[in-house]
Amino acid sequence: MKELKIPIFELSNNSFKLVVDTNIYSKEALNATCYKYTDKYFIYQKSADNPNEIDVIFETKSEVVVNEDTVKSFCNDLIDQQVRFDVNNRFGHIRDLIVEEAFKPVNK
Amino acid sequence: MKYKYTILPFRFDHFNKEEYLLTNDVGEYIFLSNKDFEKFINYELDMKSDLFYDLASKQIATSDKIEDVVAMLATKFRTKKSILRDFTSLHMVVPTLRCNSSCIYCQVKRHESSDHSADMTKKTAKNIVKCIFEGPSPYIKIEFQGGDPSTDFEMVKYIIEEAEWQNLFKKRELGFVICTNLTLLTPEMVKYLKKHKCDISTSLDGPKDLHDTNRPLQDKNLDHHEIFEKNVKMVRDIWGDDDCVSALMTTSKYSLGRYKEIIDEYIRLGFNNIFLRSLNPYGFAKEYKEKVSYPIEEFVENFKEGLDYIIEMNKKGKFFVEGFAALLLKRILTPFATGFVDLQSPAGVGIAGAIYDYDGSVYVADEGRMLARFKNYYFKLGNVNENTFQEMFNGNQLHEIIENSCNECLPGCADCVFQPYCGADPVRNYSVQGDVVGHRPTNEMCIKTKAIIHYLMEKLHEGDPETINIFWSWIK
Secondary structure: OEEEEOOEEEEEOOEEEEEEEOOOOOHHHHHHHHHHHOOOEEEEEEEOOOOOEEEEEEEEOOOOOOOHHHHHHHHHHHHHHHHHHHHHHHHHHHHHHHHHHHHHHHHO | OOOOOEEOOOEEEEOOOOEEEEEOOOOOEEEEEHHHHHHHHOOOOOOOOHHHHHHHHOOOEEOOOHHHHHHHHHHHHHHHOHHHOOOOOEEEEOOEOEOOEOOOOOOOOOEOOOOHHHEOOHHHHHHHHHHHHHOOOOEEEEEEOOOOHHHHHHHHHHHHHHHHHHHHHHOOEEEEEEEOOOOOOOHHHHHHHHHOOEEEEEEOOOOHHHHHHHOOEOOOOOOHHHHHHHHHHHHHHHHOOHHHEEEEOOOOHHHOOOHHHHHHHHHHOOOOEEOOOOOOOOHHHHHOHHHHOOOHHHHHHHHHHHHHHHHHHHHOOOOOEEHHHHHHHHHHHOOOOOOOOOOEOOOOEOOOEEEEOOOOEEEOOHHHHHHHHOOOOOOEEEEOOOOOHHHHHOOHHHHHHHHOOOHHHOOOOOOOOOHHHOOEOHHHHHHHHOOOOOOHHHOHHHHHHHHHHHHHHHHHHHOOHHHHHHHHHHOO
16 A cells, blocks of 8 residues: 555555544535535545544546546545535535525515 | 634735734635734733634634634524535526627537527427426526527527416515516517516627627628617617616627726716626637637726726716625625525535526536537536426536535635635636646636735725715615
8 A cells, every 4th residue: 555645545557545534624614525525426425543534435437547636636626625515514504594585585 | 722712714915014814604804014923823812802802803813612602603603604505596598699799708619590400399398397497496497598598589488487387386576687688679579588587687898999899790781789778778768667678798819908998888878887808718709719708807907997997987976886896895794695606605507597598408607608619518507398496406527526626615605704704616627727725826816806805805994984884875
């Protein structure tokens, strides 16, 4: 097993593993990110030995071969999804009030 | 520990090396030196200082009873969001896709002038008007788009008269606009439009060579710019009012470096405003990006030069407005609400404006219709021949889009210092970045809007009295 960049590991030619720290990333953000990649890759999540980590396995699905950049892009997208999740938690209630106001004229 | 004063919610960012910019939800702003900013957030400001009074007057801090200040902020916030009060009032109708132009950035798949396969039927037109009047807004503006609607002027007349008939009973404040390249308008048509109070909106991209490059006519023997100029005069003569026709410009790759000439051409042709508009990434503009598009940073630099040129011109006594700056300045300088479908929060798509295609399909925005030309129907709400108003305008699809277009709750926007002046464009996000939320660090609209607001803030901060007076003169 070749370690490329912590915590990305190349398992085989067509397979990589990413170790995600659940102290930083929520399950919701991780699932949303995994879902985004399911069109091009096989994605599998499993509990890691460390209870505060989750292993995400990437395998090549079709002609799009998984590589280190795929996993790095995943890391960036994970940040994006976590920010969306956090912003929704912090400001979602304000958004809901505004949207309710926006549709009030057609809900009368 | 009891603090001397209460800090109210605000957003902030470094404005330059020496100063921070602070804004709050209702659009109040203030510049603080780095030192004062530190003092402020550490509750060390002298409450008798002018700076504290400034902060208090903008409801960014208070030493009064907090409930009173919150009530004032709530009133201002309601005013800013009063654009939501009436629901959709702008109804864009496409009587036909026929057009006699072949613009290099055309955002719809136009049809040849002789191809009637995308003409609206009277049954569809009647159902569209019925649907429009089912909306709750006391204001109804029907805007004819295309193709070029003048290629099916009989249908335009049919819709105008059907709407006027409906309005005898519904009694709304009804208005019309026709968006046309002007080249097919005859004096009879113009007299009809004048009689029915249908304003004329057209496109002008600049001097003859540029206009004809961006917007050539399909008949290569015709001179677009020459016909345009002749017909602008004809329209104004019949109307007896130079302001009866407004123009919109689009910046193609060929327009860069030529803003002064473009502005001069607007003035030569008697217009008193311009909206320096970047290319929208739809239709041909997306398909032939390499040929017609440019990095957004280049647009921003051109915009700044154009704005400076317009300000200098105003200083010399010529009243001339840059429309995008005027919109943003109204948001920055006044407590009033400003609806602008492409840049508001929540986005105006579907709840401020909607577009009805020639076949009765209803989309949340013109750009949604353009995506549909390329077989993407995400922004289609339904069809007036099959769906009710409630199904289309109060359905899950529109709710989902709107929920994802409040910049108070979007990543990268929620804590942006310019959030109160900005908005979301879910259609553009979807078109360019694959989902309605978008990704701000790589979002061209975000890069452009932030750069332009920053530039306007620089002007305001410089405080040149002449420039400030000019800005105020632009705010209606």
